[in-house]
Amino acid sequence: MSQVPAELKYNDSHEWVRLEADGTVTVGITAHAQEALGDVVFVETPEVGRELSAGSSAGVVESVKAASDIYSPIDGAVLATNPALEGEPELVNSDPYGEGWMFRLQPANPAQINDMLDAAAYSDLIGA
Amino acid sequence: MADSALHTPLYAEHLAAGGKIVDFAGWALPIHYGSQLKEHETVRSDAGMFDVSHMTVVDLTGADAKAYLQKLIANDVDKLGFVGKALYAGMLNPQGGVIDDLIVYLTDWGYRVVVNAATRAKDLAWMQAQTAGFAVELNVRDDLSMLAIQGPNARAKVAAARPQLAELIQSLKVFQGVPVGDWFVARTGYTGEDGLEIMLPDADAPAFWRELLAAGVAPTGLGARDTLRLEAGMNLYGHDMDETISPLAAGMGWTIAWEPASRDFIGRAALEAERAAGPAMKQVGLVLESRGVLREGMTVTVDGATGVITSGTFSPTLKLSIAIARVPAATGDVATVDLRGVATPVRVVKLPFVRNGKQVYA
Numbered sequence: 489m490s491q492v493p494a495e496l497k498y499n500d501s502h503e504w505v506r507l508e509a510d511g512t513v514t515v516g517i518t519a520h521a522q523e524a525l526g527d528v529v530f531v532e533t534p535e536v537g538r539e540l541s542a543g544s545s546a547g548v549v550e551s552v553k554a555a556s557d558i559y560s561p562i563d564g565a566v567l568a569t570n571p572a573l574e575g576e577p578e579l580v581n582s583d584p585y586g587e588g589w590m591f592r593l594q595p596a597n598p599a600q601i602n603d604m605l606d607a608a609a610y611s612d613l614i615g616a
Numbered sequence: 617m618a619d620s621a622l623h624t625p626l627y628a629e630h631l632a633a634g635g636k637i638v639d640f641a642g643w644a645l646p647i648h649y650g651s652q653l654k655e656h657e658t659v660r661s662d663a664g665m666f667d668v669s670h671m672t673v674v675d676l677t678g679a680d681a682k683a684y685l686q687k688l689i690a691n692d693v694d695k696l697g698f699v700g701k702a703l704y705a706g707m708l709n710p711q712g713g714v715i716d717d718l719i720v721y722l723t724d725w726g727y728r729v730v731v732n733a734a735t736r737a738k739d740l741a742w743m744q745a746q747t748a749g750f751a752v753e754l755n756v757r758d759d760l761s762m763l764a765i766q767g768p769n770a771r772a773k774v775a776a777a778r779p780q781l782a783e784l785i786q787s788l789k790v791f792q793g794v795p796v797g798d799w800f801v802a803r804t805g806y807t808g809e810d811g812l813e814i815m816l817p818d819a820d821a822p823a824f825w826r827e828l829l830a831a832g833v834a835p836t837g838l839g840a841r842d843t844l845r846l847e848a849g850m851n852l853y854g855h856d857m858d859e860t861i862s863p864l865a866a867g868m869g870w871t872i873a874w875e876p877a878s879r880d881f882i883g884r885a886a887l888e889a890e891r892a893a894g895p896a897m898k899q900v901g902l903v904l905e906s907r908g909v910l911r912e913g914m915t916v917t918v919d920g921a922t923g924v925i926t927s928g929t930f931s932p933t934l935k936l937s938i939a940i941a942r943v944p945a946a947t948g949d950v951a952t953v954d955l956r957g958v959a960t961p962v963r964v965v966k967l968p969f970v971r972n973g974k975q976v977y978a
Contacts, residue, residue: 526839527653529930530907548956550909552652552843552930555956578653 490520490616493585497601498610499561504585507601508592512567516589517549517558517580520614525551528580533569533591540564540593542600547590549580562600564593624669625761625818629825633835641734643670645838652839656932659807659844660973663767664836665828670733673757673815674743680750681726688746689720690863690881692873696722702791702804705871706863707731707739708883712890713859714866715742717851719804721793728793728800730762732853746882761821765833766811766844768973771803774812777831778824785812806841808848808971843929846940849901849968855912856899856926856940862890865942867899867967895945897923901965901977902939908955910939910962917952917959918944925953933970940967 496504502521506514522528530550540546540560547558569591572579580588595601605613621644630637635646645667648655658664676685685693691705701722707715716735721728731739743754765774775782784794784801793802793813800815816824829835842852849867851857857866864872864887872887873879902925904910910928917923923943931938943951943964952959965977 526648527651529653530909532907550930552839552932555909555911581651 490518490523490614491585492518492520492607492611492614492616494607496585497561497604497606498613499559499604500613501559503559503561505561505601505604507598511595511598513562513564513593513595513598513601514589515546515558515561515591515593516584518610518614519584520616521556522581522584522588525549525556526553527551528577531573531577531580531590533573534560534566536566536568538566540566558590560593561604562593563596565596566591567594568592622670624667625821626667626669626825629822630667630835633829635835635837638838640838641670643733645670646835648837648839649835652837652843653932655834655836655840656843658834659767659809659836659840660933660970661768662834663765663770663773663811663832664834664840665825666764666766666836666838666841667761667825668764668813669761669818669821671762672731672733672736672739673760673762674729674731674740675723675725675755675757676727676729676752677725677755678750678752681752684747684750684752685720685727686879687881688743689718690872690883690887692879693720693722693727695873696720698722699724700792700794700802702793702802706868707742708863708881708887709859710882710886712862712883712886714853714857714861714863714868715739715859717853717857717868721800721802723795734854757815759818760815761818762813762815763821763824763828764805764807764811764813765828766805766807766809766836768810770809770811770833773831773833774814774828777827777833788812806848806850807844808850808968809844809973843932846927846929846938847931847933847968847970849940851940852927861942862887862895864890864895865897865899867940897942898945898947899926899967900941900943900947901967901969902928902941902951902953903963903965903969903977904937904939904953904955904960905963906960908960909937910953910955914939915954916941916943916962917954918947921946923947923951931969933973934975938969
């Protein structure tokens with residue numbers, strides 16, 4: 489069964505977010521999502537500085553099997569993207585909640601995170 | 617997955633090896649056993665095994681078996697010079713479209729034909745309908761399993777697992793098969809590597825699988841089978857060709873035996889007309905040297921005319937994306953692909969991309 493860490497928040501398009509101590513938000517895709525995609529071969533992350541709105545396309549994950557859009561779970565400006573994914577896209581498979589993170593946001597409205605799914609609700613969604 | 621999915625005799629072995637099971641043409645088969653990329657690389661560098669028991673094996677007997685096949689398929693079984701020799705061919709409809717692609721072996725009882733699983737029902741109905749007027753019997757061998765063991769070390773590892781087959785495996789020529797009791801061992805495959813395809817009684821299959829596992833042959837799923845065959849420039853039925861596509865537009869021109877002109881195979885008249893007019897489309901390989909992955913169905917543009925990607929993937933061997941495409945016959949060295957809304961330049965190359973572990977296109 490896929491891991492669903494209790495301290496993260498989720499959305500139904502299978503991204504996770506983590507609220508960091510400095511108020512920024514890290515975004516990635518879930519273990520369930522990477523498992524469904526299979527081996528990841530390219531990750532296209534958003535440009536640093538771009539303003540994303542919740543639900544807007546923020547990038548693409550390409551696996552051997554399919555291309556899948558990544559959506560921004562909340563409104564915010566892109567502060568950083570994961571530089572390791574350029575050379576090691578497989579980190580999304582091996583460590584989706586850690587080294588496979590995708591981008592970091594300065595949230596425009598941190599309260600939006602409260603409206604996302606908690607681990608229990610996301611587990612129900614994926615039947616875990 | 618539907619509970620009605622068919623299981624091969626190796627289903628329990630797939631579960632034991634950690635296979636992720638998917639539905640393929642009504643069969644419950646492994647897409648991978650953890651990582652498609654690793655399995656792909658193992659076949660290119662060592663040895664992997666595929667359960668292809670879902671494929672349909674048909675034995676042909678009768679005085680007219682040869683004449684029947686000379687009408688049924690576009691290649692000519694008269695080329696089969698000795699028992700065991702194999703031939704790749706298209707089975708066409710009268711309009712010159714491809715009903716299926718198949719392999720036929722000359723055997724001492726007549727012929728053995730292997731067709732695809734996804735096309736089984738229509739193939740068998742068509743093959744049966746064409747027997748009218750011929751003394752030929754079709755015997756569907758659902759009692760057989762099939763394992764493909766592929767890779768540079770495949771033959772050596774099978775020989776180590778089954779020492780009684782070692783001498784035979786050593787002596788087999790490429791594209792030749794030999795019956796050994798109830799088994800049939802052929803040096804054929806769908807990966808662009810050396811290797812074997814072995815048909816054997818269902819009851820023997822699980823033990824043989826476990827022997828191969830013990831000899832260090834890696835279980836390999838349908839996912840790697842697809843990326844391996846794509847790198848090898850081999851067609852997949854229902855994707856690179858179908859009943860609406862001529863073999864001349866699907867890279868199968870080499871499988872059409874035009875001579876002797878008197879051999880009236882099904883589809884011949886349509887193909888001759890197409891050849892005389894000059895085929896409108898041809899099959900090529902595409903290489904994307906920038907980031908992204910070419911996918912089936914994407915539009916290819918060449919000087920305002922369009923074609924289509926029929927199979928596309930990320931190539932684990934070449935570390936970039938490759939595709940098989942059907943494009944206007946006048947296509948040169950470059951084309952443009954609509955890659956998720958972005959017009960992206962690609963190189964046009966001659967297939968295949970990879971043979972025996974190495975890049976072969978220029």
